[in-house]
Amino acid sequence: VAETLHITGHTRAEKYAALIPQLRALCAGETNRIANLANIAAALRQTFGFFWVGFYVVRNSELVLGPFQGPLACTRIASGKGVCGTSWKEKKTILVPDVEQFPGHIACSSDSKSEIVVPVFDAGGAVTMVLDVDSDQLNDFDAADQKYFEEICAWIGTLDHGDER
Numbered sequence: 001v002a003e004t005l006h007i008t009g010h011t012r013a014e015k016y017a018a019l020i021p022q023l024r025a026l027c028a029g030e031t032n033r034i035a036n037l038a039n040i041a042a043a044l045r046q047t048f049g050f051f052w053v054g055f056y057v058v059r060n061s062e063l064v065l066g067p068f069q070g071p072l073a074c075t076r077i078a079s080g081k082g083v084c085g086t087s088w089k090e091k092k093t094i095l096v097p098d099v100e101q102f103p104g105h106i107a108c109s110s111d112s113k114s115e116i117v118v119p120v121f122d123a124g125g126a127v128t129m130v131l132d133v134d135s136d137q138l139n140d141f142d143a144a145d146q147k148y149f150e151e152i153c154a155w156i157g158t159l160d161h162g163d164e165r
């Protein structure tokens with residue numbers, strides 16, 4: 001697979017439709033989790049220009065920063081803390097139109113204005129990581145973004161990441 005994205009279309013829906021099959025091709029046959037998550041984060045940032053895109057991976061009793069694209073971020077988040085820890089604890093997507101209105105939001109950057117966090121589940125239904133996408137604009141994510149991010153995270157949950165580290 002050539003490591004080049006070909007994104008046609010102008011609307012986000014068109015871009016998701018172009019991107020998702022290319023993500024699948026990019027990760028097919030690669031069993032290293034860091035490698036796949038790194039390319040997924042890069043592809044999402046490159047396609048949409050989001051302010052911050054990345055993964056927090058469940059490790060023991062915390063979320064630990066994984067592959068990401070964007071400014072420096074905090075490295076560890078406890079269950080129930082911030083948007084990421086809440087998504088993990090409640091095992092569901094959290095869409096935050098205005099981070100200042102979210103109690104306990106962890107401000108890694110004051111430029112982050114809205115965000116969405118989507119959990120990835122293993123076959124047993126446990127959360128293995130979360131995808132965090134942040135925008136420097138208020139109210140940047142809607143139900144359509146949520147649908148596509150959930151589709152991407154459901155697919156990530158099916159990847160063979162036997163070569164995890």
Ligand code: SME
Pocket residue numbers: 052073074077081082083084085104105106107108109112115132134
């Ligand atoms: N805002 C997140 C923390 C992670 S960063 O923004 C990259 C949260 O509240 O969980």
